[in-house]
Amino acid sequence: MHAYRTHNCAELRASNVGEQVRLSGWVHRKRDLGGVLFVDLRDHFGITQIVPPIGSKAFEILDKMRSESVVTITGEVLARDAETVNSDLATGEIEVKAMEVSVQSATGDLPMPVFGDAEYPEETRLKYRYLDLRRERLHNNIILRSNVIASLRRRMIDQGFTEFQTPILTASSPEGARDYLVPSRVHPGKFYALPQAPQMFKQLLMVAGFDRYFQIAPCFRDEDARADRSPGEFYQLDFEMSFVTQDDVFAAIEPVLHGVFEEFANGRKVSAAPFPRIPYRESMLKYGSDKPDLRNPIIIHDVGSHFVQSGFGLFERIVGEGGVVRAIPAPGTAEKSRKFFDDMNEWARSEGHAGLGYVTRKGGEFGGPIAKNHGEAGMTALYDAMGLGPDDGCFFAAGKEGQAVKLAGAARTRVAEQLELIDENVFEFCWIVDFPMFEYDEEAKKVDFSHNPFSMPQGEMEALESKDPLDILAYQYDIVCNGVELSSGAIRNHRPEIMYKAFEIAGYSQADVDENFSGMINAFKLGAPPHGGSAPGVDRIVMLLANEPNIREVIVFPMNQKAEDLMMSAPGPVTAKQLRELNLRVVEPPKE
Numbered sequence: 001m002h003a004y005r006t007h008n009c010a011e012l013r014a015s016n017v018g019e020q021v022r023l024s025g026w027v028h029r030k031r032d033l034g035g036v037l038f039v040d041l042r043d044h045f046g047i048t049q050i051v052p053p054i055g056s057k058a059f060e061i062l063d064k065m066r067s068e069s070v071v072t073i074t075g076e077v078l079a080r081d082a083e084t085v086n087s088d089l090a091t092g093e094i095e096v097k098a099m100e101v102s103v104q105s106a107t108g109d110l111p112m113p114v115f116g117d118a119e120y121p122e123e124t125r126l127k128y129r130y131l132d133l134r135r136e137r138l139h140n141n142i143i144l145r146s147n148v149i150a151s152l153r154r155r156m157i158d159q160g161f162t163e164f165q166t167p168i169l170t171a172s173s174p175e176g177a178r179d180y181l182v183p184s185r186v187h188p189g190k191f192y193a194l195p196q197a198p199q200m201f202k203q204l205l206m207v208a209g210f211d212r213y214f215q216i217a218p219c220f221r222d223e224d225a226r227a228d229r230s231p232g233e234f235y236q237l238d239f240e241m242s243f244v245t246q247d248d249v250f251a252a253i254e255p256v257l258h259g260v261f262e263e264f265a266n267g268r269k270v271s272a273a274p275f276p277r278i279p280y281r282e283s284m285l286k287y288g289s290d291k292p293d294l295r296n297p298i299i300i301h302d303v304g305s306h307f308v309q310s311g312f313g314l315f316e317r318i319v320g321e322g323g324v325v326r327a328i329p330a331p332g333t334a335e336k337s338r339k340f341f342d343d344m345n346e347w348a349r350s351e352g353h354a355g356l357g358y359v360t361r362k363g364g365e366f367g368g369p370i371a372k373n374h375g376e377a378g379m380t381a382l383y384d385a386m387g388l389g390p391d392d393g394c395f396f397a398a399g400k401e402g403q404a405v406k407l408a409g410a411a412r413t414r415v416a417e418q419l420e421l422i423d424e425n426v427f428e429f430c431w432i433v434d435f436p437m438f439e440y441d442e443e444a445k446k447v448d449f450s451h452n453p454f455s456m457p458q459g460e461m462e463a464l465e466s467k468d469p470l471d472i473l474a475y476q477y478d479i480v481c482n483g484v485e486l487s488s489g490a491i492r493n494h495r496p497e498i499m500y501k502a503f504e505i506a507g508y509s510q511a512d513v514d515e516n517f518s519g520m521i522n523a524f525k526l527g528a529p530p531h532g533g534s535a536p537g538v539d540r541i542v543m544l545l546a547n548e549p550n551i552r553e554v555i556v557f558p559m560n561q562k563a564e565d566l567m568m569s570a571p572g573p574v575t576a577k578q579l580r581e582l583n584l585r586v587v588e589p590p591k592e
Contacts, residue, residue: 178222310374358395
């Protein structure tokens, strides 16, 4: 018999009754029912109920064992009585009569129990992450993550992609987020950077003639944490393709994403490919966001034209001064009290906005100050234009376009949540396309890149030379699922002369491009194919599939919001000897 186990703790069935077996695992929980001791033994695979005979040595040992101690049980498989069968457990038809118990590792007091669903402070969970990972929900999340990555890899290979590994130590780039820097011992005063993404390397692989590349790539960015972003590092399904149009990229990755989500949807519906394609400007108008949640049926309307001449002076003045009025329908709210609408207005103010106007309607009767001042005829015309019914309310976001868009998008989400309009059992994908190539930076008072400086402008050199920069669109695209951006991507600008011109419009000289992006621009001068790609975030994919609101719940050993690893005490100090080897000196920040 094996020293530790003949079976795992999810393996035994009624067909094993009468067999002598050996199991090893953690003491999950104990129940003493009138002198009869039941012990749930847990390993990675599942749980088996252990029953030691009363008065036996095995009983004595297990009775004293604390939860989460590691033991090896040798015993006989018994059939449970019909009334004690546990249909929720894979091993619920049997139990093991423990004849021998070997203690592999006894535990002391636990900082947090593993059994049960009680919530514990994040600091405790992260400091004792190995305990947290024993808990069923988190354990299952990490297994799901592994299975998702395996499925992504298999599907990419089936699509004709080849997996390559790109460098982790590379050069710092002036574009993007803040780099993590690594000092060089052999080149004093010089630094490597951890890659924010394998962007340049994957494009250089296309220049090298490999055609279709992918990897499950680690990326490093020194940026603050959010619910859908882990500080420090994250993983993405990075891929690039040669001799492709935007449509080719979509056709290659849609089956991969649709297939993975369908495989792990667990009964939830996945939108069919091809996914909808929504131009950026349309998305900002209709959804108030470039990350729209299409499970939400509410469509925002631009209704400024209805208030050009209106009895409601505030909106008339805003429109007259070049502002906008956006309407957010609130369907089926006839039975909602005035408090529902007032609470929405207070919510808008708490978010830093001036307020959220509203109109109520019940049985065709309009209510509220906006309706009273705008007039019955004006409100009827506005409702007809939006296709709203006699029992639908409506909210209004008005002001400068940027502010109104932001408020309208947030209000659209909140109204749908308050009215329970979002179907939680659906994954809705879409592409956001036709991003502007440039935007005007009000702070710097100059035109700058709006999304990705290395994207091919639509119209190529002709567009750069003949169009207003703010009217130029790029072959840039985002893929979004349920309001979560999974990735950005683009057809790349592989032509040096077009790249120089694009950077010139944004205020960068040819010398700036040559100095900051020498590896890429020099490669492009030696024969580069048209190419494009994207990089869906693995962490976010798993977060959606696991239905977790926070990305840390699907990462094995995450940092906290301050980018600290509480378990390993990182970042931490280093010795004077290590600093000397690197020719570094620590300068303490001034004390406040």
